[in-house]
Amino acid sequence: MTSKASALPDIDVEEFRKVVRSRRSIRRFKPDPIPRDVLSECLELATLAPNSSNLQPWEFFVVESADLKAKLATACLGQNAAKTAPVLIAIVARPDTWRKHARQALDEWPEASLPPIVDKYYRTVAPIHYNQGPLGVFGLTKKAAGMALGMLRPIPRGPSSTSDMKVWATKSTALAAQNLMLALRAHGYDSCPMEGFDECRVKSLLKIHRKGLVTMVLAAGKRADNGVYNRQYRFDHDQLVHYL
Template identity: 35%
Template sequence: MKETAKIFDQIVQERRSVRVYDIEAEFDHEAVQRSIERAILAPNSSNMQLWEFYRIKSEEAKKQVAWMCMNQKAAKTAKELVVIVGRRDLWKKRQRALVQEMKRVYPDPYSKQAKRAMNYYENLIPKYYWSDWFGLWGMIKKCIYFFAGLKRPMIRHGNNADLRISVHKSAALAAQNFMMSMKAEGYDTCPMEGMDSLRIKRFLKLPRKAEVVMVIGCGPGAEGGIYSDRFRVPNSEVILEV
């Protein structure tokens, strides 16, 4: 095993969901900034980066968001709270940025690579992310995928629910990067889904289509912050070979 793998294995093994933080211990808030910057390097669907990260730092803001997280100790005692938000509604802005990036990466517009990239971002991405109020386009896409899939492999997702799941999956990948980074920085984290996402959304003044994915508490773990030994079902039940 390479030395880098040993280090990563140690970080993975040591990362636990810590639910109580030491409010008296010192905390490097720049570690949060560094970890978010590492989080946004996570892989994500079509590199659309449909996410935002809100740092809840002030005592008053933390108190309010902790209340919206059902006053969990992981929220009440955290040095900072990071709210991860899915922004499917920003797809047009991200698409335009990626089109410009593809023009930079492939300066020859007639090359095979440029044509493939531009077709993907200028033609396919709008068809995938655009939606109407009644979801009719999503149903049409499902029908197209079904009939096309009778003869060849075909993606099967395309309605509003599928798009939401795709954005949340990408945000979750970034969240894991963030938590691994915080552990490498010497701090602990706890991802929370037990929250009033509507109230948090209003608190952050987010637009209607933005969605709160999760809230992550972070800080130096306190004694007793890990409630029990780690439990995982046997590897044989979840690691399968074909």
């Protein structure tokens, strides 16, 4: 018998193809708001993205108020996407929440019993794997040990510094951002992920934690008729895809 956890819905690949191929970075939006229930579902789907150890190192700051949105658009260097979108979402990576979320993963385990291997992972393995120690000393120790042991067998080589932790959190957060963009497109809305912004001003405006990393500011809404600036193109498939 198929369990609820393993049961899969029928997937229409053609509809998925439409979502992916019609997603574009939209530079101008109509003023039509995104209904709150639609936006909420899209954000929920964003949080279903795969992420390292299910530690969910992300936060989403949804800006809808006209005054704050105007200030945030200025911090986004006055880009047309930021100025015209009815919603702006700052997508933030949090490399510092892993310890709190490891405890939360245990507290909110969804099954009746907690497998010993899961309990051991979050109580013992994760604190060793992600902890860098004061001034990064523990991370340096792990790196040295990894280099030595790695000569004998395959082992994880990181994260072993605060910089590695920033990359770690950003990778998972970027996956969540992609889920969000595809979810919006599936609902008939569009988006523009913006990297051009003054991070200090964005963090100050939205009161983002000092250790948070603004991965992108996402403009979202209905695309305007002049919202797409040029035809989409990508480099040759064979240049970038390698079958070994």
